Structure formats: C-alpha cells, structure tokens
Amino acid sequence: MKKHLSRVLPLYVLLLLFTIFATSDATVRRRDYTIPTTNLELLKPLTPITRKEPQDVYLNLELSYTDLAPDGYTRKVWTANGQYPGPLIHCNRGDRLIINVTNNLKDPATIHWHGIFQLGSTWYDGVGGQTQCPIPAGVSFIYNYTVGEQVGTYWWHSHYLAQYVDGIRGPLIINNPDDPYLGQYDYEYVLTLEDWYHVESHNLVAMRLAQGYEAFNPIPDAGLISGRGQYNCSKAQSGAKCDSNNMPAIYTVTKGKKYRFRIINMSAEAFFFFSIDQHKLKVIEVDGVDIKEIELSVLPIHIGQRFSVIVEASQDSGSYWIRADIPKQCILNRNGTINNNSDIIHNSNITGILRYDDASNDTLPQSNKFNDDWYKKLSPCHDLDINLIKPYEAVAPPQKVTDQFNISIMIYGDSKHTTKAYINGQSWVPDLKNPSIMKIMDQNISATEFPINANAYMYDTEGGAVEIVIYNQNGGDHPFHLHGHNFFIIGMGSSGSPDASQYNLVDPPLRDTVTLPGDGWAVIRYLINNPGVWAFHCHIEWHVELGMVFQLIEMQSKLQQLKMPPSVEALCQPGYQHTKRLAIPFPDDEGTTITPGGYVIPNSKGSTKRLAIPSPDDDNGTTITPGGYVIPNSKEGSTKVKRTTERNIKYTTKRNAWKW
Numbered sequence: 001m002k003k004h005l006s007r008v009l010p011l012y013v014l015l016l017l018f019t020i021f022a023t024s025d026a027t028v029r030r031r032d033y034t035i036p037t038t039n040l041e042l043l044k045p046l047t048p049i050t051r052k053e054p055q056d057v058y059l060n061l062e063l064s065y066t067d068l069a070p071d072g073y074t075r076k077v078w079t080a081n082g083q084y085p086g087p088l089i090h091c092n093r094g095d096r097l098i099i100n101v102t103n104n105l106k107d108p109a110t111i112h113w114h115g116i117f118q119l120g121s122t123w124y125d126g127v128g129g130q131t132q133c134p135i136p137a138g139v140s141f142i143y144n145y146t147v148g149e150q151v152g153t154y155w156w157h158s159h160y161l162a163q164y165v166d167g168i169r170g171p172l173i174i175n176n177p178d179d180p181y182l183g184q185y186d187y188e189y190v191l192t193l194e195d196w197y198h199v200e201s202h203n204l205v206a207m208r209l210a211q212g213y214e215a216f217n218p219i220p221d222a223g224l225i226s227g228r229g230q231y232n233c234s235k236a237q238s239g240a241k242c243d244s245n246n247m248p249a250i251y252t253v254t255k256g257k258k259y260r261f262r263i264i265n266m267s268a269e270a271f272f273f274f275s276i277d278q279h280k281l282k283v284i285e286v287d288g289v290d291i292k293e294i295e296l297s298v299l300p301i302h303i304g305q306r307f308s309v310i311v312e313a314s315q316d317s318g319s320y321w322i323r324a325d326i327p328k329q330c331i332l333n334r335n336g337t338i339n340n341n342s343d344i345i346h347n348s349n350i351t352g353i354l355r356y357d358d359a360s361n362d363t364l365p366q367s368n369k370f371n372d373d374w375y376k377k378l379s380p381c382h383d384l385d386i387n388l389i390k391p392y393e394a395v396a397p398p399q400k401v402t403d404q405f406n407i408s409i410m411i412y413g414d415s416k417h418t419t420k421a422y423i424n425g426q427s428w429v430p431d432l433k434n435p436s437i438m439k440i441m442d443q444n445i446s447a448t449e450f451p452i453n454a455n456a457y458m459y460d461t462e463g464g465a466v467e468i469v470i471y472n473q474n475g476g477d478h479p480f481h482l483h484g485h486n487f488f489i490i491g492m493g494s495s496g497s498p499d500a501s502q503y504n505l506v507d508p509p510l511r512d513t514v515t516l517p518g519d520g521w522a523v524i525r526y527l528i529n530n531p532g533v534w535a536f537h538c539h540i541e542w543h544v545e546l547g548m549v550f551q552l553i554e555m556q557s558k559l560q561q562l563k564m565p566p567s568v569e570a571l572c573q574p575g576y577q578h579t580k581r582l583a584i585p586f587p588d589d590e591g592t593t594i595t596p597g598g599y600v601i602p603n604s605k606g607s608t609k610r611l612a613i614p615s616p617d618d619d620n621g622t623t624i625t626p627g628g629y630v631i632p633n634s635k636e637g638s639t640k641v642k643r644t645t646e647r648n649i650k651y652t653t654k655r656n657a658w659k660w
C-alpha cells in the first residue's frame with residue numbers, strides 16, 4: 001500500500017497544481033489569511049512629530065501574560081500592555097520619557113532602553129544586577145530620563161534573564177526635528193525582525209545550561225516581521241491551537257512616494273539579510289547615527305542593530321516580497337541541538353509584503369529576490385563593511401587613549417560538562433540583590449573589590465578615552481552591544497590580530513552594536529563622559545545566559561558624588577517584593593486618557609498643569625516634580641532636594657569636542 005501511494009502521490013500533486021493554475025489564470029491566489037491578534041501599529045505610517053520643543057512624554061507599560069499567536073501558533077506571550085510587539089514609543093529629540101512599568105508578571109522584571117545613553121541617569125538603564133534590583137512582581141517603577149541630543153532608531157526590552165525573548169520588547173523612535181534627510185521621504189514605517197520560540201525562554205535556558213549539553217543555542221520555531229510570521233502547523237504537537245494561514249506583515253505604499261523604513265533586529269539568535277524585491281534600499285542611519293547614504297539591495301543586520309533605509313515606490317503597481325532571510329550558516333545546528341527539528345532549518349526565508357495601494361490584495365507577490373553583486377560582497381552573519389559606513393558629519397575618534405582593555409571571548413564546557421561563556425576566563429554572574437550601582441553609590445565599595453565573576457572593568461579618567469580590543473576566540477559570530485555610549489569602530493578583522501597602523505582614525509563608523517567575526521577581532525574607542533555602570537555583552541540572548549557579559553565602571557569617583565533616586569534604592573530593600581502595589585496613576589489622571597499603546601494624554605488643562613509624579617515609594621509621600629526635584633515625605637522634612645540628573649552635570653557634548 002505504501003509503495004503504491006508513493007508512486008501515485010506525485011500524480012495527485014501534479015493534478016492539484018494543474019487545477020490551481022488552471023483556475024487562477026496562472027496567478028497565485030491570496031491565501032485565506034487569518035488576521036492575528038498582534039500589535040497592528042507597526043503597519044501604519046508613523047504619525048509625524050511636528051513640534052520642535054522637547055516635552056515630557058508619559059507612558060504606562062503594564063507587563064502581563066497574554067495568549068497570542070504571532071506566527072499562528074498560540075502560546076503564552078509575555079507582553080507589555082497585552083501587545084506583541086510591545087508598544088511603539090515615539091518621541092522627539094530632547095524629550096523626557098516618564099515610563100511607569102507595572103510588573104504584573106509572576107517574575108521580577110527590568111526594562112532596558114537599547115541605545116539610549118542615559119547621560120547622568122545610569123540607574124535607569126534597566127540591567128538587573130548592574131544598574132538596579134529587578135522590579136519585583138506586583139510592583140510599579142518609574143523610569144524617568146531624557147533622551148538628550150540622541151535621535152534615531154532604538155528599542156526597549158526586558159533585561160532580566162531571557163525575558164525579552166518571550167515578548168517584552170518594542171521599538172523606540174526619536175524624531176530629529178533637524179533631520180538632514182527630512183525632505184527625502186514622505187512617510188516613515190517601523191519594521192522589526194524577530195526570531196520566535198514556542199517554548200518559554202526559562203525552559204530553553206535550563207536546557208542550554210544543562211549538565212552534559214554540548215550542542216548549540218536553541219533553534220527558533222519561526223521568524224517574524226513586525227510581529228507576524230507563518231508556521232507550518234503540521235509540526236505542532238497535537239492539541240496545540242495553531243493556524244498555518246497566519247497573515248504576514250503587509251506594508252502599503254503609494255506609487256511615487258518615498259518611505260523611510262526604520263529596521264530593528266530584536267531577536268534572540270538570528271542574523272538576517274533584509275531586502276525588498278525590486279526595491280533598492282538607501283541606507284541613511286545606522287544605530288542612531290545619520291550616515292552618508294549607501295544604496296544596497298540587501299542589508300545585513302544582527303541582533304540589537306538598527307538601520308533606516310529610504311525605499312522609493314517606483315516600481316510597477318503590485319505586491320513585492322519583503323524578505324528577512326536567515327542564512328543557514330548563522331543558525332548553528334548539530335545532532336542534539338535544542339529544537340533542531342524546527343521548520344526554520346528548512347525554510348529560513350521569512351517574508352512580509354510590500355503592497356502598492358492600488359494593487360489587488362487578491363494575489364501573492366511573484367517577485368524574485370535580487371540577484372546582484374551585493375550578495376557576493378556580503379558575508380553571512382557579518383556586519384556591513386565598516387569602510388562603507390561614513391557618518392553624515394564626519395567626526396574623528398579620540399586619537400589618544402587613556403584607558404585600554406584587552407578582552408577575549410570564549411565558550412567551552414567546564415569540568416562538569418556545563419557549557420559557559422567566558423570574558424577573559426570569567427563567566428559573568430549577576431548579583432541581583434546587590435547590583436553594582438548599589439555597591440558603588442550606596443555602600444561605597446570600589447569596583448576593584450567586586451567579586452571576580454562580576455567581570456567589572458574600571459576607568460576613572462574624566463575626559464579621557466577608552467580603547468577596547470576584543471578578541472573572539474570562538475568560531476561563532478557575536479553581536480556585542482555597549483550600554484551608555486556608542487563607539488567608533490576603528491578596526492575589525494576576521495583573522496589575524498589588530499595592526500594599529502591600519503586603524504581608521506579619520507572617519508570610522510559610530511555604532512552601539514558590533515558583530516565580532518568568528519575567530520576575529522574588533523577595536524573600538526569612545527570618550528569617557530558618562531559616569532555609570534555600563535554593560536557590554538553579546539546580544540545573542542543564549543550567550544548572555546552563558547555569561548558572555550562584562551561591565552564597565554565609568555568615572556566611579558564622580559558616580560559616588562551623585563545621588564540615586566530613592567525609588568531605585570527602594571527596589572533593593574529587603575522585603576520590598578512583599579509590598580503589593582498597583583499601577584501608579586499619574587497625578588493628573590483626572591480627565592486624562594490612556595491610549596491602547598499606554599500613552600497618557602494630558603487633560604484639557606494641558607501638561608504644564610501637571611504637578612508631581614509620585615515615585616514608587618509614594619506610600620511615604622515622596623514625589624518627583626516635572627522639574628526633576630524629589631520632594632521628601634513629611635517624615636524626612638519638606639526641604640526640596642535637588643535630584644542629580646543630567647541637568648546639574650556639565651558635559652561637553654558638542655560634536656567638535658571629539659577632536660583632540
């Protein structure tokens with residue numbers, strides 16, 4: 001019977017194909033897509049911000065569990081405001097973001113603002129074990145910082161264990177009122193790329209770290225574009241709620257118009273080659289820095305990296321594939337690798353659709369992938385050549401170095417056959433109950449006295465410059481992300497070792513995430529101007545869990561003179577986790593409205609009438625005014641205490657200050 005079937009089946013398939021084509025005039029019929037319940041706002045053009053003046057932006061992020069099916073497979077997603085991807089945060093240069101995070105999960109949580117410098121506000125950087133104690137379950141905490149002079153494309157995500165992989169992540173866009181490319185596009189879109197797992201991250205981490213496990217990182221089940229993807233439900237276990245006809249991300253364009261796409265890779269594991277069939281990408285921004293335009297047909301993007309590209313809707317009206325291909329070489333796999341039966345091994349070409357608004361929505365794109373020199377020039381899992389990225393305003397990197405560090409990266413199994421990642425021989429262990437910031441600012445402990453597994457590297461030369469030479473002694477590629485700064489990439493190589501005479505000290509790219517090639521190296525420099533505790537880590541989340549993290553303690557003596565907001569200290573109080581608190585209403589909540597995205601729209605009196613923002617210890621009566629002052633409670637007296645923020649720390653941030 002089996003033999004008979006195998007002979008007859010191909011005939012049936014042929015007959016079926018013939019029927020489809022014969023009845024559809026050789027066009028491919030639209031699949032009867034199911035509309036997913038994911039966040040739709042990314043598929044709409046950004047509402048332009050027309051004001052020039054900075055404002056206070058109020059936002060509620062409520063973390064909770066929501067059953068969603070981003071790729072058609074329903075699972076418990078860890079969400080902010082019940083949405084996946086999380087709410088889009090859109091603000092202006094200079095705005096103050098006042099974000100009330102209410103943790104209604106059963107686990108602690110933190111939120112990190114990826115790429116934001118936190119100039120003078122390191123305690124709001126959101127790294128558990130480094131810049132704060134995690135927000136306990138049931139507790140609200142307000143992150144309150146300005147984005148300063150930064151503009152461009154960023155994102156936010158949980159920085160507690162591998163929580164962001166379960167869904168707590170979203171875009172953060174800072175509008176530039178003086179955007180040099182403003183006249184060159186008509187609309188803006190945000191587009192996120194994510195790999196997606198059906199198993200919750202804590203289970204995957206447990207398997208990855210299990211004794212005797214010597215294979216690779218968990219293989220994703222699917223890939224998503226702006227939170228949408230497809231999954232072959234025949235692979236799902238029986239009883240799963242699964243729909244193979246999940247609708248992909250569809251971006252609508254009007255012929256003749258130009259679109260700025262802000263592309264963010266928010267993955268745990270995946271590198272992507274991004275492209276749109278028959279539409280060239282004019283790259284104008286890399287990791288928050290405007291660059292001289294480069295025209296590409298395909299864009300390499302590793303985890304944590306961002307690009308803005310201008311796409312002109314200049315082709316024949318129709319539908320075109322948006323492609324996010326994961327090259328096979330970039331998902332390491334061998335026998336025994338977690339989830340190595342995943343469909344993504346066979347189909348790692350993730351797709352969305354670019355559709356002209358006058359095109360029929362009845363047909364699937366029939367466009368073909370670019371087949372030009374760019375694919376030959378680019379190597380899988382590696383960054384865009386650093387020699388191609390030229391900042392819009394060329395800025396010279398520091399010519400002299402005051403503090404130099406050599407860092408080597410390794411991954412290997414220890415004597416107990418447990419795989420760990422090592423930074424100069426040490427695997428990072430977070431001290432969640434007493435993070436670095438508390439040790440330094442609260443207990444006056446110098447970073448030189450930190451335990452060796454804190455992986456702390458210290459420099460205290462105000463106005464000096466750091467150089468970090470990172471050697472990758474592992475064969476895999478690692479996208480390293482630095483908090484608190486972006487950096488000049490003055491050299492990079494896939495083999496050999498750095499040669500200082502070859503460094504670009506004239507016009508190197510500025511990024512905050514650099515991919516270390518397997519067995520290669522990179523050399524970065526940046527100015528010492530932001531006192532804080534800054535994580536530097538591989539953004540492959542599984543490698544973070546293996547310990548591929550170190551922390552840079554910048555200007556400790558300055559840090560010790562600053563005063564941390566009491567609300568941050570309060571998170572570390574023993575027993576704090578037992579205090580059940582509900583969401584903190586913003587003070588003028590009478591008459592305000594909160595949008596589905598969590599934005600607080602002021603009442604008719606206007607935002608200037610807002611009096612005070614209660615901080616999480618408002619039980620004690622402490623308040624923070626919009627001016628950034630902490631008003632202590634009655635027990636501590638009513639004297640206004642000036643809060644230490646960037647407002648009373650002087651920095652030279654002028655661009656020409658980089659010249660030495």
Ligand SMILES: [Cu+2]
Pocket residue numbers: 477478479538539540543548
């Ligand atoms: Cu890594």
